[in-house]
Amino acid sequence: MNVSESKYVGASACFHCHQAEYQVWQATKHASSFDSLLGNEKQKYYCLQCHTTDGAQHLAGFKIKNVECEACHGMGEAHVKAHTLQDKTLIAESKMTIPNREKLCLRCHGDKQSMSLEAFDYTKMWGKIIHGKNQKKS
Numbered sequence: 001m002n003v004s005e006s007k008y009v010g011a012s013a014c015f016h017c018h019q020a021e022y023q024v025w026q027a028t029k030h031a032s033s034f035d036s037l038l039g040n041e042k043q044k045y046y047c048l049q050c051h052t053t054d055g056a057q058h059l060a061g062f063k064i065k066n067v068e069c070e071a072c073h074g075m076g077e078a079h080v081k082a083h084t085l086q087d088k089t090l091i092a093e094s095k096m097t098i099p100n101r102e103k104l105c106l107r108c109h110g111d112k113q114s115m116s117l118e119a120f121d122y123t124k125m126w127g128k129i130i131h132g133k134n135q136k137k138s
Contacts, residue, residue: 006078006094008054011068013080021069024131030067050108067108072098101126 015022025031033051034042041047049055053064053071070076073096082090098104102122109120 006075008057008064008070009076009080010053010064010070013076014069017083018069018132021131024129025069028129030071030129033067034065069096072101072104 011022011025029036037047037051041051043059045055045059048058050067052058052066053068058064064070076096078090079094079096081087082094105122105125106120109122109125
């Protein structure tokens, strides 16, 4: 499978190998972001692009409610398949990294997108969702 042909698989597919990260995610507002939409907001692309993982595809019928792993890390089908097949080449090609986290966050939390009255503080907010290799050890 070519990584560029990957599809969304949902956070439950990530849970098997990334339980600690999944638990961090579940405790964030990202895990219930779709539920914060009111009435017809659940049908508006402008709202869905930040409150679901799959934005426009959500309207077309593929539904991943909330901001799950793939909203930031990209579509995970190739990554999951690579690990299932133990294909070292595909594993290397399908790493789920984020080159510029702050820029990614600002797509939804920037001044024009965020409905929050409070200015978005990347450093403070990243501390609330930090996970994976970057997670602080206690």
